[in-house]
Amino acid sequence: xxxxxxxxxACLLIASxxxxxxxxxxxxxxxxxxxxxxxxxxxxxxxxxxVLFIGDSKGASVYALNTKDTExxxxxxxxxxxGIDTKLAAMLGTTVDNVSILxxxxxxxxxxxxxxxxxxxGTPLLMKLEGDSFAPVSLENVEYASVELNNSPAExxxxxxxxxxxxxxxxxxxxxxxxxxxxxxxxxEFSSTFRSIPFPFTDDQDHASLEIFHAAHGRYETTxxxxxxxxxxxxxKSYLVAxxxxxxxxxxxxxxxxxxxxxxxxxxxxxxxxxxPLDILNVKKDxKSYLVMANSNRPVFxxxxxxxxxxxxxxxEPVKDNFATEGIDFVSMPLTNVQQLDKIDxxxxxxxxxxxxxxxxxxxxxxxxxxxx
Amino acid sequence: MKCFSxxxxxxxxxxxxxxxxxxxxSCSQNQEDQLIIVWENDKAIGLEIPxxxxxxxxxxxxxxxxxxxxxxxxxxxxxxxMLFKPLIPFTRGLSYxxxxxxxxxxxxxxxxxxxxxxxxxxxxxxxxQDTVPENLLKIYLTFSQPMKEGVALNxxxxxxxxxxxxxGVFLDLQPxxxxxxxxxxxxxxxPGRIKRDLIPNLEMGAPLExxxxxxxxxxxxxxxxxxxxxxxxxxxxxxxxQRDSISPNPDQxxxxxxxxxxxxxxxxxxxxxxxxxxLQEVFTLQSEDGQEISGxxxxxxxxxxxxxxxxxxxxxxxxxxxxxxxxxxLAGNNLNRLFEVDLEQPQNQKESTKLKxxxxxxxxxx
Numbered sequence: 001x002x003x004x005x006x007x008x009x010a011c012l013l014i015a016s017x018x019x020x021x022x023x024x025x026x027x028x029x030x031x032x033x034x035x036x037x038x039x040x041x042x043x044x045x046x047x048x049x050x051v052l053f054i055g056d057s058k059g060a061s062v063y064a065l066n067t068k069d070t071e072x073x074x075x076x077x078x079x080x081x082x083g084i085d086t087k088l089a090a091m092l093g094t095t096v097d098n099v100s101i102l103x104x105x106x107x108x109x110x111x112x113x114x115x116x117x118x119x120x121x122g123t124p125l126l127m128k129l130e131g132d133s134f135a136p137v138s139l140e141n142v143e144y145a146s147v148e149l150n151n152s153p154a155e156x157x158x159x160x161x162x163x164x165x166x167x168x169x170x171x172x173x174x175x176x177x178x179x180x181x182x183x184x185x186x187x188x189e190f191s192s193t194f195r196s197i198p199f200p201f202t203d204d205q206d207h208a209s210l211e212i213f214h215a216a217h218g219r220y221e222t223t224x225x226x227x228x229x230x231x232x233x234x235x236x237k238s239y240l241v242a243x244x245x246x247x248x249x250x251x252x253x254x255x256x257x258x259x260x261x262x263x264x265x266x267x268x269x270x271x272x273x274x275x276x277p278l279d280i281l282n283v284k285k286d287x288k289s290y291l292v293m294a295n296s297n298r299p300v301f302x303x304x305x306x307x308x309x310x311x312x313x314x315x316x317e318p319v320k321d322n323f324a325t326e327g328i329d330f331v332s333m334p335l336t337n338v339q340q341l342d343k344i345d346x347x348x349x350x351x352x353x354x355x356x357x358x359x360x361x362x363x364x365x366x367x368x369x370x371x372x373x
Numbered sequence: 374m375k376c377f378s379x380x381x382x383x384x385x386x387x388x389x390x391x392x393x394x395x396x397x398x399s400c401s402q403n404q405e406d407q408l409i410i411v412w413e414n415d416k417a418i419g420l421e422i423p424x425x426x427x428x429x430x431x432x433x434x435x436x437x438x439x440x441x442x443x444x445x446x447x448x449x450x451x452x453x454x455m456l457f458k459p460l461i462p463f464t465r466g467l468s469y470x471x472x473x474x475x476x477x478x479x480x481x482x483x484x485x486x487x488x489x490x491x492x493x494x495x496x497x498x499x500x501x502q503d504t505v506p507e508n509l510l511k512i513y514l515t516f517s518q519p520m521k522e523g524v525a526l527n528x529x530x531x532x533x534x535x536x537x538x539x540x541g542v543f544l545d546l547q548p549x550x551x552x553x554x555x556x557x558x559x560x561x562x563x564p565g566r567i568k569r570d571l572i573p574n575l576e577m578g579a580p581l582e583x584x585x586x587x588x589x590x591x592x593x594x595x596x597x598x599x600x601x602x603x604x605x606x607x608x609x610x611x612x613x614x615q616r617d618s619i620s621p622n623p624d625q626x627x628x629x630x631x632x633x634x635x636x637x638x639x640x641x642x643x644x645x646x647x648x649x650x651x652l653q654e655v656f657t658l659q660s661e662d663g664q665e666i667s668g669x670x671x672x673x674x675x676x677x678x679x680x681x682x683x684x685x686x687x688x689x690x691x692x693x694x695x696x697x698x699x700x701x702x703l704a705g706n707n708l709n710r711l712f713e714v715d716l717e718q719p720q721n722q723k724e725s726t727k728l729k730x731x732x733x734x735x736x737x738x739x
Contacts, residue, residue: 042548058553090442093435094464100523102548119461120521121416121598122555136445136460169550187550187559188650189699189707190510221714222568227546245544246565246573270572274541274563296545 029064029200031143036063038139041116041124044105045173045180047199052105052114053180054126055170062173062182064199066143069128073111076344079364081132084352086360088117088127091134104340104352104362111344113362129362147201149184168193175199176231176238176254183242185225192225194240196257221264222246227277232291235309240265241291243277249293251308268308269330279341283349285372292333292341292349300335302372333371347372408471408481410463411456415599417463417483422471424454426478433457436468436480444469465600486599493518493597495607498589499649500703502675503610506617507583508567510705510712512560513649518597519555523547528595528603529560534586541566542580555598559650564705568713581613617704620711621647623696623731633689633735638680641694641731646676648701655697656681661690687735694731 027033029051043055050070054063081087089096098120105114113129114137126137149168174181182195229242231254238254242265250265257263276296282305283290289305307329339360340352349365365371411419420433432443446459463469463483470480485491499513531539543560550559562580565573581587591607621643631637639658649672658666658681668683698708705712709725 039553040548057548087442090435090440091445092461093433093444093446093459093469094461094467095435098464118522120464120596121462122519122522123461125460169548185550187552187557188648189701190561190564190705190712191699191707220569221716222564222712223710224564224568245546245561246563246568246571248565248571274573274577276545276547278547296547 027143028066029145030202031064031066031145031200033141033143035140035142036065036144036146038063038124040118040122041126042102043170043173044103044114044116045175046105046107047175047180050107050109051199052107052126053173053175054116055103055173055182056124057169058122060149060168061146062149062170062180062197064145064147064180064201065126065139067107067114067137068143069107069110069112071110073109076111076348076364076366078366079113079129079344079350079362081129081362083359084362088134092117092119092125094119101340101352101360104342104350106342106344106350113342113344113350145201147180147197149182149195171226172228174229174231181229181231181240183226183229185227185245190225191223192244194226194242194257228280228293230280230282230291232282232289232305234305241280241282243280243293245276249277269303278339281341281343281349283343283347283372285347288372290372294335294338294341298336299332300338300341302331302333304329335371408479410481410483415486417465418458420457420459420463420469420471420481421451421453422448422455422457426454426471427473428455430473431455431478432472433459434470434472436470485601488601491518491597491599492601493520493595493599493603494605495591495603498591498607498609500646500676501649502646502677504612504614505581506615506704507579507581507613508616508618508704508712509562509581509613510564510567510701510703511562511648512589514558514560514591516556516558516597518599518601520551520558521596521598522549522551522555524595525549525558525560528592530590530592531580532588532590539580539587541577557650583613583615585613587611587613617645617702617706618711618713620706621645621700621702621708623694623708623729626731628694628731628733630733630735631687633737634686636683636686638682639694640673640678640680642673642678644677646703648703649676651697651700652676652679655700657695659693659695660688661692666692689735689737691732691734694733696729696731698725698727698729 028049038054038056038059040056040058041054042057045053047053047064050067052065052067054065056063085096085099085101089099092099100118101115102118103116106112107114115127115129117125117127119125126139127134128137168184168186170182171185172183178198180197180199182197184193184195224244224246226242227245229240232239232241240252240254240257242250242252244250248267249269250267252263252265275298278294278296280291280293283292291303291305293301295301335351335353337354338351339354341349343349344364350362351365352360352362354360407423409421410417411421428448431448433446434441434443444459446457449456449458465483465485468480468482471478494517496515496517526543526545529543531542533539542562544563546561551557563573565571566577566580568574587610589609593603593606595603625644627642627644629640631639652672656670656679658668660666666683668681671680671682673679696708701707708729
């Protein structure tokens with residue numbers, strides 16, 4: 001009997017220890033541990049505490065990955081890598097024409113540079129810059145959360161081989177004030193969706209899907225997909241600064257971006273023909289704030305935010321004049337063929353640029369003060 | 374002396390197919406001593422390295438002049454030796470070497486797939502009709518194989534009637550808009566040039582001009598993901614007609630109502646061509662009690678009509694064709710709104726709804 005009591009006590013003790021030792025760990029941001037099935041990586045953006053948002057256009061989803069890269073680094077690293085595509089190709093065992101860098105994001109805490117890389121066969125990769133080299137970021141057995149974007153009534157529509165026809169492609173991602181902002185475009189309809197998704201993701205999602213109209217010169221009102229965007233404070237008010245596939249730069253008050261509401265933004269500038277906006281940033285240097293925009297077929301543009309603020313009072317009204325020529329002073333920076341742009345800190349940008357000698361270089365602007373002077 | 378052995382073996386192991394084409398430094402190698410490519414879904418995802426090779430200082434590299442960078446990947450011990458899994462699959466048509474220090478232990482070519490059925494073909498270009506409005510917004514290209522992304526504009530050219538290339542017609546959008554299987558590409562004509570009064574439109578004019586003839590050329594050489602190229606070019610001629618500034622109106626479509634107790638096709642004639650890709654998924658058919666009728670929707674000629682073949686015989690009663698309002702015509706006008714609204718013109722205020730509905734009745738007399 002004594003032995004039985006001892007045995008029972010021992011079992012109880014072991015069970016108690018096990019319960020405390022192996023209890024399921026509460027992961028941050030409602031994440032789970034596992035290997036996400038990411039079909040593509042087309043956009044990257046950092047959120048809070050080292051969380052990296054990965055836009056998966058092919059999977060019509062956004063993944064939030066806990067990189068655990070949270071070390072606070074104040075000094076921005078100096079980056080200068082020539083022929084980054086050639087180096088990547090060699091490390092991946094393929095030729096340079098088989099490698100594309102689809103986005104770059106800098107962790108605002110650690111200042112580490114992350115890259116979304118795609119091989120010609122469609123395999124997506126997340127790479128991290130380590131000194132002058134790169135390291136793959138493993139996506140096996142990681143902490144992550146995800147949210148599906150495709151809420152179209154036809155999301156289950158398939159072709160006769162059972163594959164979905166519709167892609168809700170993600171053109172840009174951003175994180176602001178507890179919300180993940182996602183601009184999307186579709187391979188079918190020509191429209192603009194802009195979603196504001198609370199993070200941490202919850203089961204009860206409010207996908208604030210918006211169709212955004214912009215007024216061109218007050219006469220023609222059109223819809224169009226947003227290509228890239230940023231958020232900015234203008235005169236103490238939060239704005240979405242969005243650039244469209246037809247190139248106008250448009251302002252929307254953030255407070256008006258509510259679910260199901262159609263709002264009219266204000267076109268503040270046009271960049272001219274044959275051009276695509278690629279990336280847009282707001283940076284601060286020597287007490288001045290600038291909007292910096294990379295273009296497919298133009299140099300990088302810079303606008304002083306104070307010029308935009310001067311138009312206070314009519315920010316939500318359709319524009320009557322062509323401000324590209326009359327109003328906002330856009331300065332062309334001596335930077336052409338810039339493919340990707342992000343900021344390392346408030347005054348330092350990281351640039352992926354195809355140089356005139358054909359080399360694709362990744363470099364930081366810490367030694368190029370003249371760009372924001 | 375250096376000599377090579379070529380051996381090909383096919384077998385299956387779990388859902389993997391092993392295909393061997395090996396060049397080793399010794400003629401006396403048997404199968405257990407060879408490098409073996411591990412395939413999955415037609416991609417070379419690994420390299421089996423025989424047991425006798427020591428893992429010390431082992432590297433796999435792309436066989437090329439100059440660069441000696443080791444490939445990123447992982448080595449795992451297996452029953453047969455080791456498995457090297459590269460970070461991305463090996464590229465077909467390229468050769469790789471296995472080295473230890475400066476010594477090459479073997480090299481291997483990743484072969485192209487069987488050429489006959491794997492060579493990519495451009496299957497269709499939409500819209501298929503040979504007249505398009507001057508504000509045509511989209512072109513779809515469908516391929517027989519998943520294609521390489523990001524290079525479309527290197528292979529697409531629009532010629533005018535003088536055989537000159539029309540510059541800046543297509544929107545250079547990155548990433549490109551491929552479907553999930555990368556067999557269908559959406560190409561937009563530059564919307565900044567189509568939209569009246571935007572600077573691109575004022576500077577360069579609309580991409581297409583009314584009453585002009587054009588030829589869309591798709592040139593050979595465009596690579597599929599399997600590394601093979603489009604073997605033949607493709608061209609499509611079309612004439613441009615006037616601007617389409619009218620939204621499609623389901624109330625005006627012609628409906629051919631089938632007979633009761635038959636499986637005749639229901640036909641909906643749009644009287645104009647509509648968007649190829651959207652047409653395939655915006656239609657559903659409901660009975661009067663709101664149940665979806667199962668059957669097959671098929672596009673009619675030149676995307677001007679759609680038919681529905683029910684799985685079961687038609688019953689008498691009222692039916693409702695439900696159409697998602699995002700359906701567009703060739704100029705991007707959808708069922709709710711025009712692509713471009715002229716605020717100086719009086720607007721015909723239509724209710725903006727997610728779905729439009731067209732009803733019909735099947736009775737015994739039909």
